[in-house]
């Protein structure tokens with residue numbers, strides 16, 4: 001009896017050490033609350049899969065590390081960071097307090113509408129709306145990984161992050177672009 005008991009203790013201790021304990025619990029409990037409007041089943045399935053991946057990525061140690069260690073011009077920072085440090089940006093993501101839904105509910109609250117336009121605009125959102133708009137010209141051809149990048153980018157606008165309108169190399173280091181890119185690179189692994 002005693003031998004059996006000590007064995008099971010040893011086993012659980014072993015299991016404990018293999019669990020990555022460095023992400024905060026808010027990263028593990030992070031949820032997605034996404035509402036879609038007038039989508040086809042294929043589009044809907046892609047969004048649902050992207051949501052799963054977003055939760056997996058945010059719960060990952062790699063996501064935490066990539067945000068905390070993000071650099072621009074040799075400094076640990078983002079462009080257009082709203083005056084926040086990398087750590088503060090990480091926690092702002094985990095809190096999930098959108099400008100228009102300001103409760104720290106630890107989730108991505110997002111509505112997604114679709115439209116078609118033969119242009120190079122993947123999607124857009126406006127500050128007065130809880131929704132984002134996705135161009136089906138891109139959505140229909142995107143992988144779920146590419147969709148995670150797009151959702152994350154637009155959702156970061158909902159948290160209040162901005163970026164330059166016109167392309168510049170520094171724009172890639174803004175919070176919406178850089179975190180969107182980090183999201184997609186890790187999403188591929190899930």
Ligand SMILES: [Zn+2]
Pocket residue numbers: 153154157163176
């Ligand atoms: Zn944007």
